[in-house]
Amino acid sequence: MTERENEEVSLEARLGRLEAILARMESEDVELDEALQLFEEGVGHVREAERVLAETELRVEELLSSGETRPLEGDEG
16 A cells, blocks of 8 residues: 555544454464565554544644634545
8 A cells, every 4th residue: 555545545444444454364264474464554554543543632632722623634615
């Protein structure tokens, strides 16, 4: 996954993919190489999800402290 594609994936999509990765890794027929590749992909999704959640938490804290709002990144209109 490229960095640009990585940024465009929603948090919900990441969580869904993590569930699929976990299910595949828990299956009995997964090869070691595939398991490692899935693990690496999963770590990337977790790190990006943590980043998104931290940014969201910061934004909520800003809103609660200042009462000001600003548009979400990617929002149009």
